[in-house]
Amino acid sequence: MADLDALDPAQRAAAESIGGPVAILAGAGTGKTRTLTHRIAHGIATGKVTGSRTMALTFTTRAAGELRSRLRALGAGDVHARTFHSAALAQLSFFWPQVVGGSAPRIVESKAQLIAEAAAAVGVRADQATIRDLAAEIEWRKVSDLGLEEWAASGRRVAGVADRDVVRIQQIYEDLKDDRRRLDLEDVLLATAGMLASERGVLRAVREQYRTFIIDEYQDVSPIQHRLLSLWVGDRRDVCVVGDANQTIYSFAGASAEYLLRFAREYPGAEVHTLDRSYRSTTSVIDVANRIVKGQRGAVILKPGAALPDRGAPLELRAHATEREEALAIAQAVKSDLASGIPSNEIAVLVRLNAQVPLIEAALRSAAVAVTVRGDARYWEQPHVREAVVHLVAARRTVDPKQPTIDAVRGVLAGLGWAPGEPAEDLPAAAKERWAALDTIYRMADVDYAYGRFIDELLERQSRGDDPVEGDVTVATIHSSKGLEWDSVHIAGLSEGLLPVSYATTPAEIEEERRLLYVAVTRARRRLRMSWARRGSASGPERERSRFLDEVADLASQPGQVPS
Numbered sequence: 001m002a003d004l005d006a007l008d009p010a011q012r013a014a015a016e017s018i019g020g021p022v023a024i025l026a027g028a029g030t031g032k033t034r035t036l037t038h039r040i041a042h043g044i045a046t047g048k049v050t051g052s053r054t055m056a057l058t059f060t061t062r063a064a065g066e067l068r069s070r071l072r073a074l075g076a077g078d079v080h081a082r083t084f085h086s087a088a089l090a091q092l093s094f095f096w097p098q099v100v101g102g103s104a105p106r107i108v109e110s111k112a113q114l115i116a117e118a119a120a121a122v123g124v125r126a127d128q129a130t131i132r133d134l135a136a137e138i139e140w141r142k143v144s145d146l147g148l149e150e151w152a153a154s155g156r157r158v159a160g161v162a163d164r165d166v167v168r169i170q171q172i173y174e175d176l177k178d179d180r181r182r183l184d185l186e187d188v189l190l191a192t193a194g195m196l197a198s199e200r201g202v203l204r205a206v207r208e209q210y211r212t213f214i215i216d217e218y219q220d221v222s223p224i225q226h227r228l229l230s231l232w233v234g235d236r237r238d239v240c241v242v243g244d245a246n247q248t249i250y251s252f253a254g255a256s257a258e259y260l261l262r263f264a265r266e267y268p269g270a271e272v273h274t275l276d277r278s279y280r281s282t283t284s285v286i287d288v289a290n291r292i293v294k295g296q297r298g299a300v301i302l303k304p305g306a307a308l309p310d311r312g313a314p315l316e317l318r319a320h321a322t323e324r325e326e327a328l329a330i331a332q333a334v335k336s337d338l339a340s341g342i343p344s345n346e347i348a349v350l351v352r353l354n355a356q357v358p359l360i361e362a363a364l365r366s367a368a369v370a371v372t373v374r375g376d377a378r379y380w381e382q383p384h385v386r387e388a389v390v391h392l393v394a395a396r397r398t399v400d401p402k403q404p405t406i407d408a409v410r411g412v413l414a415g416l417g418w419a420p421g422e423p424a425e426d427l428p429a430a431a432k433e434r435w436a437a438l439d440t441i442y443r444m445a446d447v448d449y450a451y452g453r454f455i456d457e458l459l460e461r462q463s464r465g466d467d468p469v470e471g472d473v474t475v476a477t478i479h480s481s482k483g484l485e486w487d488s489v490h491i492a493g494l495s496e497g498l499l500p501v502s503y504a505t506t507p508a509e510i511e512e513e514r515r516l517l518y519v520a521v522t523r524a525r526r527r528l529r530m531s532w533a534r535r536g537s538a539s540g541p542e543r544e545r546s547r548f549l550d551e552v553a554d555l556a557s558q559p560g561q562v563p564s
Helices: 009-015 032-045 061-073 084-099 112-122 128-143 148-152 163-179 185-198 200-209 223-233 283-293 323-339 354-366 383-397 405-414 429-444 451-464 507-521 547-551
Strands: 022-026 054-058 080-083 212-215 239-243 271-275 316-322 347-351 371-374 473-477 486-491 524-535
Touching (some): 009 271, 032 054, 032 212, 032 239, 054 061, 061 080, 080 084, 084 223, 112 128, 112 163, 128 163, 128 185, 128 223, 148 163, 185 200, 185 223, 200 223, 283 524, 283 547, 316 323, 323 354, 323 524, 347 354, 354 473, 383 405, 383 429, 383 451, 429 451, 486 507, 507 547
Parallel strands (some): 022 239, 022 271, 054 080, 054 212, 347 473, 371 473
């Protein structure tokens, strides 16, 4: 049974609110996952909730894995903790043979090939960037629960492609999928919602199976996910949502905090609890975070959640002549962190764009700092990693139990083109990335136990979305840092055009950039540094510092170092 005495008063009040609609507004570092899992375990222990009839939903495999692990530790391991996609796919796969007949269509590995075929059919020459933009529009349309005509009326555009051609490409893309009996990931949500809405027997069965719903990161829910959830819940009221409007950073992908902010209107009589005591960050970091979101709609203003020996290191702000000088200065600051005793895996450098990563990574490596790069693409989602896992699992049947695990893994990876030793310098970048990903698996296999156990652990890490970070300093985009935290965080590139990014032009887009900075700041526990460069290169045009820095500059230890 969950020990509610371990929770603070606000957390405990939220955990004890069982049986009705509940919204928990949880600021960064305020213990939302702890509260959520204790609430579920408490409901089960008191007999108010049945674990096997409870669905806990979130948005990433990593977060779902974390929920499962914590629930198991609290004796609530029979709760179904899943992503929206995995829950929908399980239902679609189960009911498809009954409703349609035969097995459900397969999921496409990538939209790119089908989009390229569709573009060619329309007579559009699409390079990789255009295909990526077209894929983003297809995904946005579907998660926004819009048809093609509604998309055409939305005013959205794809650079370099006529509007009528974008519509035709999307229609041909859908036709190609249908002809080949394929679904994309967004179709899984749409098809499941369609099946539930049209098949009363399926709807009854699902509602009989699941009586209680808990949704984490509710600020990230999209219109199609909200419609699917509404079908699952029906007219029942045992639903709890947890989220933070300050951390809505996926609006470009269809996410909307509106569902969180209007929850009490959607469910009249709902309880609303606020968690505002941050147990992650020092007061100095909290002050910066609060300045950034002060006055924003739905903002949770944080309070220190635990007595700290001092306020923590004050914010450091620095201006540099060029991006190269900024990167070199960050490398030296990281070395200073290491010299002060901060472990390397407790240090991160965060940036707005993937394009900013190589310069910072090179500066760190030149300073003899070991680096792990986290981009927007998660490790386990890479096609060559998924392929390797499939082959490693298949080899389980033939591997000699007495053979050292690392030797067995070496043999499997060699069959996929991996070889020990650093790759040749003239190897294409994509081939180097593939080698590095496979080499990570090889290094993970350096264990003193049997191959079968290694495979079990590998699959568990994959299901949790647990990226294999080897204790190095992290360089990451802000988007990919969400859900993580470090003792020392360096935020680079705080200039106009980078943060806020140049293509953020509307008030709503600028506010999303503000929330991105809030997410970056609240990744820091004890030390926070921000920097910007007046120019990209020595001969480049001048830049202005980010407008967001004006709001926090007076909190810096040496504000004179940051001229406007």
